[in-house]
Amino acid sequence: MSPASRESFWSAAGSLFTVLATRVRKSLDGRRSARRLRLSETLSLGEKRFLAVVQFQQQEFLVGGTGSSIALLAKLNGPEAPEKHQDAQHVGV
Numbered sequence: 001m002s003p004a005s006r007e008s009f010w011s012a013a014g015s016l017f018t019v020l021a022t023r024v025r026k027s028l029d030g031r032r033s034a035r036r037l038r039l040s041e042t043l044s045l046g047e048k049r050f051l052a053v054v055q056f057q058q059q060e061f062l063v064g065g066t067g068s069s070i071a072l073l074a075k076l077n078g079p080e081a082p083e084k085h086q087d088a089q090h091v092g093v
Contacts, residue, residue: 040053040060048067053060053076060076 036057038055040055042053043051045051050065051073052063052065054063055061061072062074062076064071064073
């Protein structure tokens, strides 16, 4: 095996080890803490627009977004009718 091939082999092996170590660490980190924020469902509306249901702890929220902003549309309370959000809160991105 030439020195160049050995160097290439060890470089590839090092990269593979780094990827595997990163995945193992992320897997262990995920088990340590429960996520409080979760994306339940999304619906693309085309042209960089979407609707999404986001869960935070025990609450659900309907949000809408575009390529440059996001707005809270309603707080969802399970099977009940959604609570209307009077003035949508826009956040520029």
